[in-house]
Every structure is written in structure tokens, then in C-alpha cells.
Amino acid sequence: MKKYDICIIGAGLIGSSIARELAKYNKKIVVLESNLKVGMETTTGNSGLVHGGFDPTPGKLNAKLNVLGKKRYEDWIKEMEFPYLRIDSLIVGFDDLDLQHINMLYQRGLTNGLDPKEMKILNKEQVLKKEPNISQEVKAALLCNSSIAVDPVALTETLMKNAIKNGVELKLNSKVISIKKDKNIYQIKTANNDLIKSTIVINVAGHYADVISKMAGHDEFDLVTKRGEYRILEKTEFGIVNSVVFMVPTIHGKGVIVAPTLDGHVLVGPTSEDFVPKNETRLITKEKYDLIGDIGKKIIPSINMNKTCMSISGSRPIEPKTDDFWIKPSKKDEFFINVAGMKSPGLSSAPAIADLVIHLVKNKMKLEINNKWDPNEKNPLIYKN
Incomplete structure (x- = not known):
């Protein structure tokens, strides 16, 4: 003892x-x-x-x-x-409701103590100039320049x-x-x-x-649990995005992302599933695997989800x-x-x-x-x- x-x-x-x-x-x-x-x-x-x-x-x-x-x-x-890598975060919106949420997030960032220099709302042209592979349906995005990938x-x-x-x-x-x-x-x-x-x-x-x-x-x-599943794409897809690109947050928490990884792959996900048994938080499901592909294509239409080389799953304790x-x-x-x-x-x-x-x-x-x-x-x- x-x-x-x-x-x-x-x-x-x-x-x-x-x-x-x-x-x-x-x-x-x-x-x-x-x-x-x-x-x-x-x-x-x-x-x-x-x-x-x-x-x-x-x-x-x-x-x-x-x-x-x-x-x-x-x-x-x-x-x-x-x-680690210093990298921009880009929260993209596709409709008027998304734009309201983007403006709310900007104001929320100021309230939480972010320097105004850390954030900027981009119009469609600015978004596409920064990320040319994003869907043409994008209307605007919130840019945050103080994120770090680890x-x-x-x-x-x-x-x-x-x-x-x-x-x-x-x-x-x-x-x-x-x-x-x-x-x-x-x-x-x-x-x-x-x-x-x-x-x-x-x-x-x-x-x-x-x-x-x-x-x-x-x-x-x-x-309680909130399981999120990801798909990781092969290195051949690296470069399709330069930033961590989020959809506007919904039931998926902070929003599904398409992001470059530190080892040269592309990460797409996560999904969100509540009340999964604690001993099943690392499982991969066919249903969510397909959903990740659909959402990835919505953000980046040209992304090749068939290049998935790995799936991972994790959960957030709530x-x-x-x-x-x-x-x-x-x-x-x-x-x-x-x-x-x-x-x-x-x-x-x-x-x-x-x-x-x-x-x-x-x-x-x-x-x-x-x-x-x-x-x-x-x-x-x-x-x-």
C-alpha cells in the first residue's frame, strides 16, 4: 500500500x-x-x-x-x-437561417472575449477565393484565425x-x-x-x-454520451480544403467539418448520436458512415468520399x-x-x-x-x- x-x-x-x-x-x-x-x-x-x-x-x-x-x-x-498547426476555422452558411447563426456566433465570440481581429464575416466571393472547392451554394462564412490543430x-x-x-x-x-x-x-x-x-x-x-x-x-x-463518427480520406485528397471548414452548428454540435489532418489526410465528421451505451462509444455504424459522405459532399461537392481509408468514432461525456x-x-x-x-x-x-x-x-x-x-x-x- x-x-x-x-x-x-x-x-x-x-x-x-x-x-x-x-x-x-x-x-x-x-x-x-x-x-x-x-x-x-x-x-x-x-x-x-x-x-x-x-x-x-x-x-x-x-x-x-x-x-x-x-x-x-x-x-x-x-x-x-x-x-500542432495554426489553422483557420471557417463556418459556412448556405441559407438565410445559417447567416443569422453566423452573425450570432460572431457576436458570441466578442462576448466570450475574443479579439475582433480574430474573426471576420466573409461574403460568398471571399469564401470561394479562400476555399475554391466549397459548394457554390455558400452564402457567407465566419472566419476565425486563432484556431490550432493538434x-x-x-x-x-x-x-x-x-x-x-x-x-x-x-x-x-x-x-x-x-x-x-x-x-x-x-x-x-x-x-x-x-x-x-x-x-x-x-x-x-x-x-x-x-x-x-x-x-x-x-x-x-x-x-450521458454523444457519439460522433468520422471518416478519414486518403492522402490523395489532401489540399481539397486549406482551413477547418464547418457547417453551421446544428444537432451535430459544433457542426460537421471537412479538415486537413496533421499527417496529410482529410477528416470528415463527426455525426452526433445521443445516449449510446458507454461501452459502445467507439463503434462505427453503416448508417452514420453514409451520412458523413452525404454531408461531406454538401460542403465540398467534388470531394471523393470513396477515398475513405479509415473510420473512427469517439464520444463526448455530457x-x-x-x-x-x-x-x-x-x-x-x-x-x-x-x-x-x-x-x-x-x-x-x-x-x-x-x-x-x-x-x-x-x-x-x-x-x-x-x-x-x-x-x-x-x-x-x-x-x-
């Missing part, structure tokens, strides 16, 4: 972000991950776009953290080497690597099966019979964060009561911190989510800076211009 100051449950992008940022402090930290690798669940099925911040509803926590997180990514880019799995691995270098312990293949508290210390048992003692627990278990919370005796929220991030200590025990409901823009907000969690930890535990903290993580395999 090992004793830690902080136990983080979950080593996806958010859990790894928290681990990396907490490694700045002189605390004994362990991360428990049920899979054999980090970033194998929601992180893997992510489009990897750091959003500009114009989409979240003003006043919500995810809107605030999206804008703060996007700014904090600049620190990560300076300190760590991981695949490889979410590679970023997660980089964050965790840096956390481990700075003293964090990672335990893979460590599914949590019970959580009890005795004399102000949590006892966390894993499926491989490890028993972890910790003063603070940070629950970042993705779709299973509600299950973990209830396991510890805190029944405060439930999570807290339905607030439809927002759930980042707070349990009402019964402030030493048990839930970080749940990581719907989009979870990836965009990751650094700011970690900052918020550190603030919550500081309320319960004194944090002293680790004088040996090394924020730099070099990767000789990353190409740099």
Missing part, C-alpha cells in the same frame, strides 16, 4: 494535463489509468482542434475556459514539442511524459474497482489488487466519472442538467474533486481546466513549488519549420 498526496483517476488528455501542471508542486502524485496506454478513450476519437472560443454559450464555464485555455496553449507550445494522443503522451519526468507516478492497467475513506485518507483499490492511499482524489474518468464518483459515495451527477463542464469538489467531501462532463471544448480548455483544478486543490492543501520543476519536453521526432 502506497501513500500519495493526490491520486488522479484517468489519463486521457484532461487527466494528463492536470498531472503535468500539478507536477510543478512538491507533492506525491499518482495517476491511475484502466487502459494499457494513455489517451485511449475520448482523446483518441477527438478531431484535435483548439477552438477559437466563439461557439460556447456566454456565461458558461466552458466558454470561459475555452478562451483561457486557448491562450494557455501558447505556454505549452513554448515549453513542449508536440505536433494531435490529441501525441499531446497527451507528451503531457504525461513531462509529468513523469517531474515526479508523477503513472499506473497503467489499473482500473479502479472500489474507493473508501478511512480517517481522512482515501483507499483506492484497483483490479490488479493495488491499494492506493491518497489525501485528495481527482476524478477525471471520462464517461465513467459518474460511476467513479458514486463508487466513492458521491451521487451528484450523471453523464452532463445533461447544466450542459457544461462539471468541475467542483463533492458537496460531501471537498477532498474529492470531480472533473466531468468534458464535452467540446474540452481539448481547447485543457490547460485552463488544469489551472482551475490546481486552484481547488490549493483550497485544501498547501502547494509549494518544486524547485526542480522542468517544464520543457523535447521531441526530436517533431518537425519544426
Whole structure:
């Protein structure tokens, strides 16, 4: 039985972000991950776009953290080497209702704190000049020039690597099966019979964060799923778009995209399907596969969906009561911190989510800076211009 100051449950992008940022402090930290690798669940099925911040509803926590997180990514880019690309986002509209939504998103972006220089509404001629392969039916688009494309799995691995270098312990293949508290210390048992003692627990278990919370005796929220499926086109189609091109958001969340990927492919998707069983969030369906093709052709009529070389699927954990991030200590025990409901823009907000969690930890535990903290993580395999 090992004793830690902080136990983080979950080593996806958010859990790894928290681990990396907490490694700045002189605390004994362990991360428990049920899979054999980090970033194998929601992180893997992510489009990897750091959003500009114009989409979240003003006043919500995810809107605030999206804008703060996007700014904090600049620190990560300076300190760590991981695949990324600065890229424009283009939200295209095809009818009058779409145009109303585009104008609303522009105003929402200003309300959320974006600099007016980050956004511009383009007319049809400007859109087609920028993206000549877009449908001639396009009427206008919202351009955002502050988006960043990242490889979410590679970023997660980089964050965790840096956390481990700075003293964090990672335990893979460590599914949590019970959580009890005795004399102000949590006892966390894993499926491989490890028993972890910790003063603070940070629950970042993705779709299973509600299950973990209830396991510890805190029944405060439930999570539902929103599965999204993507099709990835062969490299022969690269160049058909230069930006991340969105349809105006509808029931599909932020909207279906056609986007270049960091490895030279083209990504089309995602779809949106609610209330899928948690153990089926990575499945591919024939129905949605065809739907992705139809929508891709609507945005880019000349796109060759027959060049699909891979399909992926992921899901966003949704807290339905607030439809927002759930980042707070349990009402019964402030030493048990839930970080749940990581719907989009979870990836965009990751650094700011970690900052918020550190603030919550500081309320319960004194944090002293680790004088040996090394924020730099070099990767000789990353190409740099």
C-alpha cells in the first residue's frame, strides 16, 4: 500500500494535463489509468482542434475556459514539442437561417472575449477565393484565425511524459474497482489488487466519472454520451480544403467539418448520436458512415468520399442538467474533486481546466513549488519549420 498526496483517476488528455501542471508542486502524485496506454478513450476519437472560443454559450464555464485555455496553449507550445498547426476555422452558411447563426456566433465570440481581429464575416466571393472547392451554394462564412490543430494522443503522451519526468507516478492497467475513506485518507483499490492511499482524489474518468464518483459515495451527477463518427480520406485528397471548414452548428454540435489532418489526410465528421451505451462509444455504424459522405459532399461537392481509408468514432461525456463542464469538489467531501462532463471544448480548455483544478486543490492543501520543476519536453521526432 502506497501513500500519495493526490491520486488522479484517468489519463486521457484532461487527466494528463492536470498531472503535468500539478507536477510543478512538491507533492506525491499518482495517476491511475484502466487502459494499457494513455489517451485511449475520448482523446483518441477527438478531431484535435483548439477552438477559437466563439461557439460556447456566454456565461458558461466552458466558454470561459475555452478562451483561457486557448491562450494557455501558447505556454505549452513554448515549453513542449508536440505536433500542432495554426489553422483557420471557417463556418459556412448556405441559407438565410445559417447567416443569422453566423452573425450570432460572431457576436458570441466578442462576448466570450475574443479579439475582433480574430474573426471576420466573409461574403460568398471571399469564401470561394479562400476555399475554391466549397459548394457554390455558400452564402457567407465566419472566419476565425486563432484556431490550432493538434494531435490529441501525441499531446497527451507528451503531457504525461513531462509529468513523469517531474515526479508523477503513472499506473497503467489499473482500473479502479472500489474507493473508501478511512480517517481522512482515501483507499483506492484497483483490479490488479493495488491499494492506493491518497489525501485528495481527482476524478477525471471520462464517461465513467459518474460511476467513479458514486463508487466513492458521491451521487451528484450523471453523464450521458454523444457519439460522433468520422471518416478519414486518403492522402490523395489532401489540399481539397486549406482551413477547418464547418457547417453551421446544428444537432451535430459544433457542426460537421471537412479538415486537413496533421499527417496529410482529410477528416470528415463527426455525426452526433445521443445516449449510446458507454461501452459502445467507439463503434462505427453503416448508417452514420453514409451520412458523413452525404454531408461531406454538401460542403465540398467534388470531394471523393470513396477515398475513405479509415473510420473512427469517439464520444463526448455530457452532463445533461447544466450542459457544461462539471468541475467542483463533492458537496460531501471537498477532498474529492470531480472533473466531468468534458464535452467540446474540452481539448481547447485543457490547460485552463488544469489551472482551475490546481486552484481547488490549493483550497485544501498547501502547494509549494518544486524547485526542480522542468517544464520543457523535447521531441526530436517533431518537425519544426
